[in-house]
Every structure is written in C-alpha cells, then in structure tokens.
Amino acid sequence: MNFLSDQSPAGHQGFRPSAVKMGHVSRVGIIVVSAVLLMIALPISAVLLRAIRPDGVWSAEAVTRILGSPRTWRLIAVTVAQALVSCICTVAVGVPVAWVLSRFRFYGRSFVKTLATVPFVLPTVVIGAAFATVLGPRGLFDARGTWLAIVIAQVCFNLAVVIRTVGAALSGVDSNQEAAARMLGASPFQAARRVLLPTVLPAIAASAVVVFLFCFTSFGVIVMLGGGSVTTVEVEIWTRATRQFDISGAGVLCGIQLVAVLATLSIHSRISKRRAVSSVFRARRSDRLPRSVAEWAAVVAAVAAVLLICGLPIAALFERSLRVGTGLGLANWQHLGSVTAGTGLSIDPLSALWRSLLTASAAASAALLLGVLAARVIAQRPGGAADRILLLPLGVSATTLGLGLLLLGGRPPLDLRGSLWLVPIAQMLVAIPLVVRAVLPALQALPASLGESGQLLGAGSIGRFWRIELPSIRSAVFAGAGLGFVACLGEFGATVFLVRAASPTAPVAIERLLSRPAAAGFGQAMALSCILVLLCGGVLLAVDYLAAGDEGLDLAF
C-alpha cells in the first residue's frame, strides 16, 4: 500500500463512492438503510397506534388523559431540566479535560483518556450500581432518589462523548495559528477565544446535543438511582407499560418524546453539516510538557476530575464485590454460579452472563455488517437523510423500541415473544448507529482516487469494497465491532421489555438482584457488575490499542 503515501493528505477530495459508478455494494447499502428505517419505524408506529387505537377502536381518551394531566407537563419540564443540567455539567467538566489532554504531554495521559471513556462503554445499569454504592447508604453520603446522584452519574457516563469529540477537534487545530495570534499581540486568553474557540465550537455544540439526547432518554441510570421517587418521561413510559398496564398512555408519552428527540436530532444534523466544512482544515496539533505552575495545576485538576468522576465509582464497585460481612473475601464471586433464594433470579448470574455474551455477539455481528454498509451511504452525503435515519435508534428511546417490538412481535401470525429473537433484534438496532459513527470518519478520510484507481485497474464494486476499502478502514471497523458489542451487551431499556424472566441478560440480572433486599443478591450484583466492567474495559483497551493506535478511538458524534 505504499503508493498511498504519494497522495497529498491536505485538501484532497473526500471519499465519494458516487464519483465512481454506483456498484452493488452501494445498492446494498441503500437497501440496508431502508431496512433499518423500516425496523425502527414499524415498532414506533405500533406504539403510536396503540395510543390512539387501544382496542381496535379509534379513541382520543389516552391522548386527552395524558396531555390533560398537569403531572405530564411537570414530568416533561423535569426531564428537560435534568438533561440540560447534566449536559451543561458534562460540557463544563469535559471541555477543560479535553483541552488539557490534547495540549499537554504527561505520564499516564493515555490511561486518563481511557479511564474517562470506560463509563461510556459500560452498561448503564452498571454505572447505576456503581453510583448506588458510592452514593448509597454505606457510601460517601446517601443521595439515592435525588437528582444530584443522577446528574453525577450522567456526567460520568457522558464525559467520554465530550472528551473524545472535542479532543478530536482540538487536536485538529494548528497550533501555529495560535502562535501567530500571540505573535501579533493577542493575550493567551484572546488567542484561545478568537482562534481556538471558533474552531472547536461546532464540536462542543454537537457533543453537547448528543449528551442532552442521551440524558433526555436516559433509563438505566435513573431506574437504578431514582429509588422510585425520581422519574422522567422515559421511566414513566416503562412504569405505565409494565406497572399500570396502561399501554395507550405509554404510547402517548412515546409520541411526546419522539417529537422532542426528532427536534434535537435535526439540531444535531444542522451542526454536523457545518462541522463537515470546518474539519477540512484539521492538522496535527503539537502537544508539549506543562511548563508553568498554572499549567501543572490544570493537568492535576483534569486528572483529579477524571479519577473522581470515573475512577472512584468503578473502584467502589470492586471494593464492594469483595466485601463479605464485615471483612473481605471472594464469596460473592464464588456464588456467581449458583442460584440464591430470595434474589428474584431463577437462573444463576453466570448463566445470565453467558447468555448475554451469545446474544450480544450475534446482535453485534449483524450490526457490524449492516452498519458498515450503511456508513458508505452516509459518507456520500453527511448530514443527509441516511445520516439522520441511522442516528434515529441512538435517539429514539430504548423503551419505545422495546415496547414497540413487543407489540409488533406479539401478533398472532408472527409471535416471537416465546422465542429469543426479540432481544438480539433490539440490541442490533441500538448498536447500528454506534458502528456507523465509528466507521464514518475513516470512510470519509479515504481519498476518492482510491476507488477510481481500483475501477481503472478493472476491479468491480465488490472487489473494490473487499480489497481496497475494507482493508483501508480495517482499524475503524474493528473499533465499530467493539463499540457495537459493548452496546449490545449493555442494552437495558429495550431488553427489559423483551427479555423472559427465565432467561435474563446480565444487565437485567443486575437490576433484578439489586431491586431485592437479599444481601447475597447485592454481593452477586456487585461481582457481576465487575465482570462486565472488565469485559467492556477489555474491549475498549483492545479497540484503543490495536485498532486506533495512537489516535485513540474517534467518536464522530
């Protein structure tokens, strides 16, 4: 592949499969995008239909009941408010940390960067469990059932989105520009504000919108930490559907949430379009050792923030998993293979984990295949229709998807409820956008001449895809596979609707174990959470080290 190095890296035309004759692979990609759209649209419409046609008869009863209740509007206000606060806090912590990480070289920098990303790949249930130990009755202070605990947990979970996205943008700023501004008499603050900020602002905005969306539809964290008293629209959908058997009421709330999600996504795609232009000017930013006391202080503060927010809860999880009675021991780990009475689980946690791994592998391989093909379509028109469609499952609430698949898969001609198919389908849908986001930057970085040369030399579209494109974006595909796998493994919001009590996935098992007062169940949940941390952390390390090399994993939100 040495001839590639002759390509001028700057200012070339981005990869445009359309510049080459459209081949089979692109056609398959378009079919994939349509199929994904269908797989999301059908469950959503099933849910919405139940809202206005509960028992085969058109009725506005649920709509007027839900919209007419002041509680609904309080709930919406609270949901937006907590998402905004979480989002602002995440940006406030994330941007300075990203700046320090991209600006200064120091011992342990890549460790800090990885540690900050670990929570993002963890199942939300595990984050919830971790914070339930730190902010629980025997933790630092008991903050369960308060918004404080939830906001902190959301910051922890979403920090990686800001750090990685803004960090990528920051490392694209040519430090010579800043130096030139200083030379021309600008103060460091002025240089940062007039040169640095305008370049990274779109990245900050885009990541903020994504974080807002994640917090708006956040489920696992709130279920685990809310203590039943703190609730959002997403949790209310679940409560109505699975506690009150008010499917039509849940459907109305899904509709409200869908409107909000679509509005947020359209803001995001607007920002993405602007960002696509500005990122042409990216270049490698030189980093250096911190020099002054202030710079060292900034580094220490950033490291401390990451250790406190991301490191402490995970450490607490391990500590609690080893706590047996008043001493330390391995009893919780040893009991993972056995069913403990009173824990609400009818299979042992290890079997749940094994089942989870199988399901997630199947779902992730399907998501990888579909995601890569779809990413090629998006690469042609970033911010276009395909881009928006494939972001949908990321924003559409997991509970809506789960409830929809349950309603759809439970029709007499095609009753999938007894089979184990519904869970992997839901997991696959949730994982596809992550695969796309991981593969997209690499695809966009491919020079158009690659495909053209291939065509000139007589390669067909499948040959070009298989022999040229795929090997060139290999590391990104690997990253996509890893991200997709951890997303499938950790999926909770949709799974909780679809899973059978006799065959729970690992996150569902953790939630069930923690919702019961049995002490043995608590210990098992901690140990099982630790295994998931090790698994997901291992996948992240593999992706970071093997696939993405020094660049680190590039998340293009």
Add this chain to the structure above:
Amino acid sequence: MRSFKLQRSSGFIRSRIATCCAVAGCILMLASACSSDTSSTAEPEQDSSSKDEVVLVTYDAFALPEDAAAEFTKLTGATIKVVATGDSSTMLTKALLSAGAPEGDVIFGIDNTLATRALSEDLLQPFQPQEIEQVPDSLRLAGKAGEQLIPIDTGDVCINIDQEWFAKNGIAAPTEMAQLADPSYRDLLVLASPVTSSPGLAFLIGTIARSGEDAWLDYWQQLKDNGVRVRPSWDDAYYSDYTVSGGDRPLVLSYASSPPAEVVFSDPKRTEPASSVMLDTCVAQVEYAGVLAGAAEPELGQKLVEFMLSPAWQQALPLSNFVFPVTDVELPEVFEKFAPRATKPLSLDPAVISAQRDAWIEQWREKME
C-alpha cells in the same frame, strides 16, 4: 479526519495483530451466532415442555414451601420451577403482555385488587379444582373471574407499629388511621406505592373505604404534608426503612402476619415480636392462582392449582409466606399467638374497585408524585 491515515511501517505488526484479532473475533461471533440461533429455537421447548417440570410464574417475594413442593413431585413426578417476574403488579402486567405466549403454566399472586385486570387479555384458562368447595364463598370471586382465579391464601394488609421504638422514645403509639396524619407522628410512616405494589394498592383502597370517594385524596394530602415516605415495593419499605429491620421509620405498611414472621426469623431469637398491628387500618387481601392460557403443560398446571388447595400446601403457607390458608387447616402456634385477624377489615365492592381502580391510581400519582 479528512487526512488519510498513513500506514506506518512500525504499525505494520500492530495492524497484523489487529487483523488476526478481527478475523478471530468474526469467527467467534459467527460461531456464537450459530449456537445462539440453535439455542433460540431449542430453548423454549427446553424451558417448558420437558415432561417433568411445571413452571410457576409468581412475584419476587414468594417463597416456595419446599416440603409441600417435594410432596407434589412425589404425587405427580413433576418438579415445580419458580419464575419470579417482579413485584405483584409487574408480574401481572408482564403476564398480560405475554398473554398467549406465557412464561409458565400457572400464575400465582394475583390479588383481589387487581383480579379484574387479569381478565382483560384472555390471560387464563377456565379451571375449577375439586377442592374449591372447601373455600368459603366470601373469598371466591363471582362470575367469569371465579371460573379462572382460584383463591389460595388470604391475609390482612395493615400498618405495623414498632412498639419498642415508641416505648424507647417515650411517644404513645398511634391507634387509629386518622392519627397517621397527626403532626406528632411526623416523618414516621413508610408505605409501598399503589402503582407497583399490591399491599400499596390494598392500602389505597382502604383509605378510600375509610374516607369515602370524595375525601380520600385530602387524607393523602395530609399524609404527604406529614412526611410520609413511599417506596416502590413492600420489600423496600419493610426491609430498608422499617426500624425493626434497621431503618428509620417505626410505622410501616405490612401484613397482620408480620409480627409472627419477626419471631420466626429473629436472630438472636426473640419470643415476642417488636411490632404490633394497627387493626383499624387492615384491608383484606386474597391471593389467587390460575392456569395460563397457552401453557406448555396445562394438565400439570391444573394439578398444581389443585394441589395448592390440598392440606399439605395450605398448612405450609403460614410459615413459608406468612399468609392465612383459605381452607380449614390448623394454624401454627405463633400465628394463633401473634397474628390477630381484623374483625372488620376495610373493603370495597369488587365491582367498584374494578371500575375505578385505574382512575384512582392516576389521581393518587397526580397528588403524590
């Protein structure tokens, strides 16, 4: 990242490793995908249709009476597998959402407050055990519900008082329901939510029976002003918040049979319970079982429901689940001593409950959440 990432020669080995891992990963994924495919088709049969297992769908807090279960196995050759799916209302909703493709053969734990909800989705098969004649008429449901839901146990949902706490703090314990809203008992009461918990819903119905349909929400407003805490489930309230279990609230919504449970489970052993029951808050609760429509083992399911009314099961219920039997069997001594029955439990007409329940829950949520 527009600039094309160049393959550095030093990265060659690394990229080789990545490729090998990717290939290995893909093979693993495919292999597991195939194996999970086969398991997905084989699993349901394995779960429910192997000849010698009957699956009992129930709520989390249910404890299988082991000796009685062993006797059932001796009689029929089938073992009982318990599948708990959440607290009682979650269990019922999950069963309704999977009606026709059930998670087991028999469902146990639907109570009188939710019974009519169980009729909405063709959830159950009609079945009448022979022993049903042993059950007093007052506990049996009328009409279609009675054909599908068989009473198995009964009990009273009542506020429990930690008498030791009140004695230690020199406060006179409350004796009637209205006092729970009294400022001298501020921040002392913990309840379970009527949205998710069946005792919670029973207590809600009790407040309506006591205060009337016009004034019950005012009573709840007073409780709210008086600092009542509402937990999602009875477990949370009783095991985390009740002072007897180490919590901070000496008044808890529980059962008339909780004091004997304290004695039986006490460690170190106590001869008398710390708690007493506030009899004027008691609401009668009946729990039913039924055979699920679409059950893999309907005949075994019927046998199990039949067996639940046998003396073996009925006698085992008090000390395993701390409820009262519905047939005429002898009660254990600790029940005779410490589990008083309310002479006039609060109750409402089942037809009224059925018609109003969902609206009440909605109004309650509006007020309390």
